[in-house]
Amino acid sequence: MKTILEKSRAINRILKKISTSAVDFFEMAEVLAENMECSAIIVDHKGNIMGYSFSGEERCLEIQKLIQDNKPFPPSVNQEILNIMETKSNITFNDGRTCIFNIENPECSCSNRLWTICPNFGGATRIGTLLLIKNNDHLFTDEDIVLAEYGTIVVANEIMRMRTERMEEDARKKAAVQIALATLSYSEREAIENIMAELDGSEGLLVASRIADKVGITRSVIVSALRKFESAGVIEARSLGMKGTHIKVLNDYVFDELKK
Structure with a gap:
């Protein structure tokens, strides 16, 4: 025993x-x-x-x-x-x-x-x-x-x-989003806000020309904003050619930060 x-x-x-x-x-x-x-x-x-x-x-x-x-x-x-x-x-x-x-x-x-x-x-x-x-x-x-x-x-x-x-x-994810947003110009942030609004939940298909026409910005601004967010690990972007770009959100805190 x-x-x-x-x-x-x-x-x-x-x-x-x-x-x-x-x-x-x-x-x-x-x-x-x-x-x-x-x-x-x-x-x-x-x-x-x-x-x-x-x-x-x-x-x-x-x-x-x-x-x-x-x-x-x-x-x-x-x-x-x-x-x-x-x-x-x-x-x-x-x-x-x-x-x-x-x-x-x-x-x-x-x-x-x-x-x-x-x-x-x-x-x-x-x-x-x-x-x-x-x-x-x-x-x-x-x-x-x-x-x-x-x-x-x-x-x-x-x-x-x-x-x-x-x-x-959680703190790391919040900081990553805040830093990514701080690097955006006014036009780029406007682009990101509209891109997130277009998504179906945390992912979806982005047609850059549609966003550009809707917001009144150039496609280059949209591409620049996406690259900054992708390099920060906030999103994943995959080109589908003529169909557009598939966007997947990797850091959900982006939605909360954009509401502020």
Whole structure:
């Protein structure tokens, strides 16, 4: 039987990965499930299932259905979970409730199971939850809770890293659009505004002569504006000969910046 030190080291190996690569939430759930002999489900603050590992009979068929359908937890259930602000262990359902989703005739019964719910925080912000399930013939021990809360630290670190990367990428994209717009002359910006308005969503066919006649500018102005945007990585332009030019927007922030 593994000691708590051996179990914590298994989790620590995942923690070390954060500095070099993305953590696999499914791997994290699997490590927790294996070392705590239970099922583990990791959800974000919106109830989206980020990772899971079911152990033997300790599986929830209703959660499996959500996974198969790629659906989040129902809002009411997710809010009920979010209302739990500190770890609660060995939870059982009372008042005839047999399912965590509190639905009639569930495909499985939780009445013979124990639940442990570990909130996941990034600073003071709730960013997710770790759910643990096992049959009620074995309680979650204090050692299990220590491991679970250690596991939530790993999950929190990874979620915060992902958020930081997303924010940095968003900032980079916004800056790229702003710089590209700053290089345009008045006529070129007018051309870009009309080109974007002509697109069907984020891509479409551009006929330069039509824009030129509509706005009252030369085709060379349109070509110059497109080249500047393409070199900035904002759009992709592909000539189709006499048919025109196919435009694909690579940076959606251009639409927001043009509205300013």
